[in-house]
Amino acid sequence: MSQQRHGSTPGHGAGAVPAFPDLPEATIARLPEYLRALHNLGETGADTVSSEGLAAAAGVNSAKLRKDLSHLGSYGTRGVGYDVTLLIEQIEYVLGLDQRRAVCLVGLGNLGHALAGYDGFASRGFKIVALFDADESKVGEIIHGLPVRHISDLGRVAVEEKIAIGVIATPAGAAQAVADVLVDAGVTSILNFAPCVLSVPSNVDVRKVDLAIELQILSFHEHRKASLTALPGGRSATTAGDQEAVGS
Numbered sequence: 001m002s003q004q005r006h007g008s009t010p011g012h013g014a015g016a017v018p019a020f021p022d023l024p025e026a027t028i029a030r031l032p033e034y035l036r037a038l039h040n041l042g043e044t045g046a047d048t049v050s051s052e053g054l055a056a057a058a059g060v061n062s063a064k065l066r067k068d069l070s071h072l073g074s075y076g077t078r079g080v081g082y083d084v085t086l087l088i089e090q091i092e093y094v095l096g097l098d099q100r101r102a103v104c105l106v107g108l109g110n111l112g113h114a115l116a117g118y119d120g121f122a123s124r125g126f127k128i129v130a131l132f133d134a135d136e137s138k139v140g141e142i143i144h145g146l147p148v149r150h151i152s153d154l155g156r157v158a159v160e161e162k163i164a165i166g167v168i169a170t171p172a173g174a175a176q177a178v179a180d181v182l183v184d185a186g187v188t189s190i191l192n193f194a195p196c197v198l199s200v201p202s203n204v205d206v207r208k209v210d211l212a213i214e215l216q217i218l219s220f221h222e223h224r225k226a227s228l229t230a231l232p233g234g235r236s237a238t239t240a241g242d243q244e245a246v247g248s
């Protein structure tokens, strides 16, 4: 996943909460991994976890994890580690997950249908509250309990439902127009699945998901491993090293 970065992290401007940490983008990207690992550990009944244990569960190295968590003011206790519940609370606070965010989905084709039915959003603090499409034949269709509405209703519904995040799953050719509608409706965070770059005002954050790009990056690593194996002495990369290189 990549980010089109505009403007500053919320909370950094004048009048911001002074305690809000200034986090590097790479750290922000790893926090959800730590959170997922912590939830899994919590489900096993663990009260504390060492930095090495959490790093292994999250698939990063422990020095990087300690540095990331130090940005949150979380250093763990020597010989004990990190308190699992406390660290979950800290990360959820920083990611703003202590409030449930309303999400709308635009484009109810193959991908949109799959996303609309994905239970994982709700369990991670996001509720899909509205579905939109431009195709009249889809309007009124019920998908996982929600009606598909016409895109022309987005402005009104965005205000009524307090939509915070818009997900675009339309063809690339329609994505900019959809982004404009979302922005006009006051939505300031967009997750874009369409393979194109969006032009948005500086106060709008855009994250782009493109599985083809991820596959191309993996292809690079396959290529690199093959060329290393072909070297005299047959050097090859480690599995852990590859995971980090791809994920960072």
Ligand SMILES: NC(=O)c1ccc[n+]([C@@H]2O[C@H](COP(=O)([O-])OP(=O)(O)OC[C@H]3O[C@@H](n4cnc5c(N)ncnc54)[C@H](O)[C@@H]3O)[C@@H](O)[C@H]2O)c1
Binding pocket: 106, 107, 108, 109, 110, 111, 112, 132, 133, 134, 135, 138, 151, 169, 170, 171, 172, 174, 177, 178, 192, 193, 194, 195, 209, 210, 211, 212
């Ligand atoms: N990011 C990824 O990894 C990934 C993976 C698969 C597909 N995609 C992309 O996701 C998008 C959707 O793919 P799909 O296979 O679901 O396509 P699809 O053609 O099945 O569905 C697209 C939907 O968007 C709707 N639409 C078109 N213009 C619109 C507009 N202006 N406003 C609202 N709705 C509009 C169409 O009516 C249709 O229902 C494409 O851009 C595709 O390239 C991305």
